[in-house]
Amino acid sequence: MSRSKSALRSALVASLIAAVITPIAGSEAATAALPTGFQEQVVFSGLSQPTNIEFAPDGRIFVAEKGGKIKVFDNLADPTPDVFADLSVAVHNQWDRGLLGLALAPNFPTDPSVYVLYTYDAKLGQTAPVYNDVCADANGGACVVSARLSRLTAAGNQMTGTEQPLISDWCQQYPSHSIGDLKFGADGALYVSGGDGASFNVVDYGQLGSPANPCGDPANEGGALRSQDVLTTADPTGLNGSILRLDPNTGAALPTNPLAASADANARRIVAHGLRNPFRMTVRPGTNEIWAGDVGWNTWEEIDRVVTPTTGPTNFGWPCYEGNARQSGYDSADRPLCENLYAGAGQSAPYYTYNHGAKVVAGESCPSGGSSISGLAFAPTTGGSYPAGYAGALFFSDYSRNCIWAMMPGAGGLPDPANIITFDGGASGPADLQMGPGGELYYVSLGSNQIRRIRYYPNNQPPVAAFTATPTSGSSPLAVSFNAGTSSDADPADAGLLKYAWDFTNDGTTDSTAVTANFTYATAGTYTAKLTVTDTAGATNSKTVTITAGNDAPTAFIDTPAATATWAAGDTIAFSGHATDPQQGALPASALSWQVILHHCITPDNCHEHPMNTFTGVAGGSITAPDHEYPSYVEFKLTATDSGGLTSTSSISVQPKTVNLAFTSSPAGLQLTVGSATKTTPFSLTVIQGSTNSVSAPTPQSQGSTSYSFTSWSDAGAQTHVITAPATATTYTATYTGSAPACGDAYGYTCSAGPRTFVPADQTVLTLKGDDAFQQVALPFPMVFYGQTYSSAWIDTNGVLSFTAPNGSSWNHGAIPSAPAANKPNASVYPFWSDLDVDASASVRTQLSGSAPDRQFVVEWRNVRFWDNANARVSFETVLSENGDVAVAWKDIDTLATEQGSASTVGIENAAGTVALQYSLNQPTLRSGNGVLFHPPSGPPPPTGGTLTGKVSASGSGAALPGTRIALSPGTATAVTGADGTYRIDGLAAGTYAVTATAPGGQVATGNAVLTGSGGATLNLGVPLQDSFGYTATPGARSFIRADQTVLSLTGDDYYQQVTLPFPVKFYGTTYTTAWVDTNGVVTFVQPTGSAWNHSAIPSAAASNKANAAIYPFWEDLNIDASASVRTAVTGSAPNRQFVIEWRNAQFFEDTTARASFEVVFSENGDIAVAWADVDGTTFEQGSSATIGIENASGTVALQYSLNQPVIRNGTGVLFHPPA
Known part of the structure; x- marks a missing residue:
């Protein structure tokens, strides 16, 4: 069978009702879409909302359940777990809160310590239980709780003694981004992660709630900004949105932590912060590196790497940043903590990000849209059972997308973000990843209440046993029809040749060998029917189902609410139901249980689930309708269980009442922020009536050559405030006043914007096509740019013209100036830097006009398509003039904000990435018939610092090595050698630099360069292209x-x-x-x-x-x-x-x-x-x-x-x- 190159999406099913726990050794999870040779198998099933799995060195397996129980299996074949501990009285299990973190001492059971991390059912200073898992308006901020890190002691398979709390902290006003994960590093330290506990609906800096700010944070330092609390010293430090490094015996900070000298005990514990919801993390094998998956708001998911936990602490920027960019909602709010970061106070970029609206792997069938990174695990570098190419790979999962990917190792063994494969395209609600015995990947399936394993078979794959049994219960004698036609085998040689063995009563006797069979259970009782399937190589797989003769399943009925009911946020929704049973008649309330589930949708047909409440032993009750983004709806599930254990489930979904809110500005065309997104006015949003929505008027803003400052909102609210959606359509208008700003940079370039004639380039059509490509062209005349003279340029499909060789296509636009990096050039003109595609309907063209010394070279991007919106297209150009002028112009722009520049950069930048003239960043101000002229300074250019030049060659042969990366230390300056092996780095301060040249194959040469003043230095390097054999x-x-x-x-x-x-x-x-x-x-x-x-x-x-x-x-x-x-x-x-x-x-x-x-x-x-x-x-x-x-x-x-x-x-x- 050829390998699978695409993934299949499975629906997210968050089943919250416990059943009998069954180990199914080798049982296939049939929906999995995996590379050739891999099978997904169910190991344990029937759990109740499992969240975490840990493997003990003695072979035992510990599983944490969200409600507070910890179960232990003696081995992978153990059919019945023991309950190790039950913390449900202390655990607050509602929405995304619960028992989420679990870890065993590294030398367990010699050290019998078991560590747990959970949401505590009380505020700080109170004693659980306060809410008993039921809070009517949890996501309205009415249920303030805390979290606890505790140590338990094992004696065999049971906890002995009492729980030992190590830390009680993490004030949480809202029911998501609660607590996170526990991991031990190679250094023996216990690492702990926790979320910010802030609102997931609105911009939250501590202003929300009634009374407001129940966690008692200083003004402008609460809500999501608690993740930056370690930067503020006027109040005690909280632990929200942080990763801690602890002594596992005491919970105290280790003396080698970066802030060990602080007088604040919590500050001493923190090694990383600026995180929203680091729900899962892992440790890279053989190191103390912490790799955390940070669940984003509505745009980016992150994988963050803490390289050295003993230095720092590392700040990943939330909520001021999401992904690599400023978070527009918090940026617009102008809070001091964020403004300090924007001014250069320092934050670390994610190791890898993926956008909610994009595929992780191009062409895969894993969905985009809803996203929540939910697990990370490293494959062992040696000794694993997977193919060698996976050694050191980083597996990561997404609960909303139901997928698992592998980031394959690259240079130096680090996971390579440019080499990601879809590993499991049909996972079922993965909530935790863990490498288990034999180096195999296990995951916790919250979606199916199971533990699953992904196993590799280098040769023959076993078959997959699957069958239906109709009916599975009823009065005796009970006639049942069995059909194994859906059994399968991945090996083509086994097609049509599988053998079947039925054992209808599990007595070891084969009752039938046909694909379909019938059997009558004459005597009342509970039976196990078993199917064993064998392939041509003798590999087998079995599946069982329970048959109940002499008992009929009950029938559950939901009486209220009606299917036509609707709700507004904050409404009380009553629910009631009953059940009847053929043998027992009307079932009592004690036989009934309810689940209330919020379905959060990206589009009406692309949803994931948040469990809101569970109610057991009641015929009815009520909830407070959630305050949530639209689209979303509430589902009520009623399950009835009769005395024989048979169940029936009925469900009903109730939709919200919605209202359209319109947003405009005076003048029109400026940007306003609603929730997490910034849009160009006028625009409208559909929201749920009664929902809270943060609105903000970013200031200042530019439109053309005019700068605008916020004056007022039509509802008299502050620049950033929260509105409660009314029952009728309403328009909100932000009024601005304008003034004309200067346009220039530190080098001396000036710009003038306004009407500009668009010059079509109809002489030469380049071969440049596709997504993320670039092409070198010779310039028809020498071009002086930021004081340097260039004879060629590289044209990128993504709207960039660079005078130095790029290190990959520039698909990820950003603010300028910025240091050179992969997929980010310098010495560039950015006429419309965005993620673009030159498809069959588009082209890139050039033209030379005029005569020396007044020639102009035109590069036109004609009708290019936006990568994330196939319906949006734009044309633009760069005009290089022989006198040094650089002009950009636009045409074919319609009313779409993306075409008007809402996701693009326009400007110019020097080669060192230290000086730039940024005309526009993510501002929808571009119009057809307009453009910008960038004019160089007259007279001698201002000093730019020293210049380092050189050539990189292969040692021995002297052959030039193009594509070699040059890196300088100290500093962040980099360059890439051109086709002739040469490089140039400008704007360097005087000093001694360590220069590292890394060839495309990973070989390295080093040297030192000394620069004095604004002078230059030359350093040529020879890279040894030779292996140990002698080639x-x-x-x-x-x-x-x-x-x-x-x-x-x-x-x-x-x-x-x-x-x-x-x-x-x-x-x-x-x-x-x-x-x-x-x-x-x-x-x-x-x-x-x-x-x-x-x-x-x-x-x-x-x-x-x-x-x-x-x-x-x-x-x-x-x-x-x-x-x-x-x-x-x-x-x-x-x-x-x-x-x-x-x-x-x-x-x-x-x-x-x-x-x-x-x-x-x-x-x-x-x-x-x-x-x-x-x-x-x-x-x-x-x-x-x-x-x-x-x-x-x-x-x-x-x-x-x-x-x-x-x-x-x-x-x-x-x-x-x-x-x-």
Whole structure:
């Protein structure tokens, strides 16, 4: 079976009613969509809202349940757990609150300590229980609680003694972002995470509630800003939104913590803060690095990395930042703590982010929209049971999307955000990830009340037993029909050949071997029917179901509310119901239980669930309708259980009353913030009547050349305030006053904005196409830009023109100036920097007009599409003038805010990323027929500091190394070498710099440079491109030899073919006469065990889908379709023959519009060369997701020329030369 390249979405089902707990060893979770060879299996089922799993060294498994119970299984085959501890009286289990964190002492059970982290059912200073898990208006902020970290002591499978609280803190006004996770580091420290406890509906800085600010925070320092509390010293520090590093014996800070000298005990504990909801975290194996998943508001999910917990503390910026950008709701509120961060007080960027509106992996079927990162776990670097490519990978999950991904290891073994694969596209409400015995991934399925395992089978996969039984209960004698037609096996060889064995009474006797069967249970009783399925290799899988004869299930009826009922936030909703049973008649209230669930939707058909309340043993009651974003609705579920344990569930959904609120500004076209989002006026929103909504009028704002300051709201509210949605449509208007600001930067550039004639570029259409691609062009005249003269430029599909070689396409726009980084250029003009796509209806074009010395070079992006909105398009241009002027202009802009610039940057920036003139950032002020002229200063330019130049070459050969990253320390200045291996960094202060050059293959050279004043320095570096066997690599210009003699029969996706070599080839000391050619750009001298679709760093051990003794001219996920071929040719005569293998016009799986040609040339003298042709500006084609190099048969030695670096160009190649 070929590997799965897409994921299947499963519906989120948060089943909250406990059933009989059953271990199902090897039972398949049939909805899982996994890579070839992997199966998802249910290990334990019937739990009640499991939240956390921990594996003890002695083989026991501890599972925490949200309501407060901790259960322990003796092993993975234990059918019945013991209740280790029941903390339900102390635990507040409502909404997202509950028992969420669990950890065992590292040397458990020698140290019998079990650590728990939970929401405490009382405010600080009170004693639980106060609410008994029932609070009528929890998300209205009426149920203020706290949280507790405690240590329990194990004696066998039971807790002994009393709970030992270590910390009581974390004031929480709202029922989400409660408490988080527990992990032990390699240093023996106990790490603890907790959320901010703030509102998830409105901007919350402590102004909410009645009475307001029940946590007692200073003004402008409450709510979400509690996550920045360690920055304020006037009041005691709280622990919300932070990660702690503790002595596990006492709960006190360790003496090596970064703030160990503080007089504040809580401040001493904190090693990271500025987090919203770090619900789950993990420790990178062999380190003390903390990797936390921070659940975002409505835009970004984050993976945050605390590299060294003993330095810092690390501030990740929430609520002032979400993802890499300012959080617009809190930015608009102008709170002092955020303004200090915006002024440069310092925060750390996330390691990785993904947008709620985007796929994590392009083309996957995991949904976008609702998002909540819910688990992280590292695969072991050695000794695991998964293929070698997963060694050190970071698995992460999303509860809302029901998916698990693997961030595969890159350079230095760190997870590579550019190399993420969809691992489990059909997970069921993953709430925690954990690596278990054998290095296998386990996850807690809150969606199905199960613990699941993902197991790898390198050879034959077992079948999946599945069947229906109709009916499963009823009066005796009970005739039941069984059908196993949905059983399956992933191996094609087993199709139609599975064998079935039915045991209808679980007595060890096979009662039938047919696919379908009938059986009559003559005697009343409870029976277990079992199906065992066997494949052609003898692998088996079983499934059971309970049959009850002599008893009929009850029927549950919901009397109120009616299906037509509607509600406004704050309304009281009464509910009632009853149940009848054929044997018992009317069931008593004690047989009834209720679940109240809020469905939070991104669109009306894309929802996830928040459990609000549970009620047991009652026929009815009431709740307060939630204050929540729209779309959302409330579901009531009634479950009736008869005396025989049979159940019936009925549910009804009630919809909210809504109202349209309109927002406008005077003048129109400015931006206003409602909740977490900032939009351009006029706009309207549909909200729930009675809901609270924070509104803010950002100030100042620019429109064209005018700056506007906020004056007043039409409802007389403050600049930032909260409105309660009325029952009738209402318009809210923010009034501004304007003034004309100056436009210039520190270098001396000035700008003038206004009407500007758009100059079409109709001379040359570039080959630049697709998403995230760039192309180098020669400039028709030298261009002076920020005092430097340039002769070429790189044009990016994402609306950027850069005078220095980019390090990846610039898809992620941001504020300027900023230091150079991956996917972020400098020395650039940004006419419309956004996430754009040059599709078949778009083009990038150039034109030269005029005559020297008054020539103009026009670069036009025509009709380009927005990546996140296929219906939005825009045209714009950059005009470079020979006198140094730079102009940008726009056309074809309609009324969409995105086309008007609400998600783009416009401006210019110097090469060092230290000076910029930012005309617009995320402001919808761009109009057709307008533009901006950037004019350089007259006279001598102001001093810009020193300049470091140099060239990076391969040691020995002296060949230039393009694409080498240059990094300076101290400081953040970086550069990337151009095609000739040269680099330049401007604007450096005087001093001594340590310079590190990292080649595309990861090889490193270092040196020191000394700069004095505004002078310059030159540092040339030689990078050793040689492996331990003695092979050397020489990159450079290389003729491409077309292989036009033989066309192989090798076609399709993920296939390989054996070929006979025309002469013996000696490779890493071994002589070979045959080779296997793979569609995915690999030639190997040993027979593969599968096609090598998943490229990675080399060297690495051989594994399924990854051979060794290989040459990797362009190892990527490729497809040889009808427009492509793999071909061979022999040239020359002995002893100087060459054997050429050419992949011609191969298609990329990730981007079917991208293609590339490349080849391997074997020479009779032992040389091996690789070369490339037909490469355009697409970063895929330039190698941004490919491995290039050679590797020995044991996977222990390799010479990696490039890994995921866009350094491939037409007419170039690499010669690998063996040792003498």
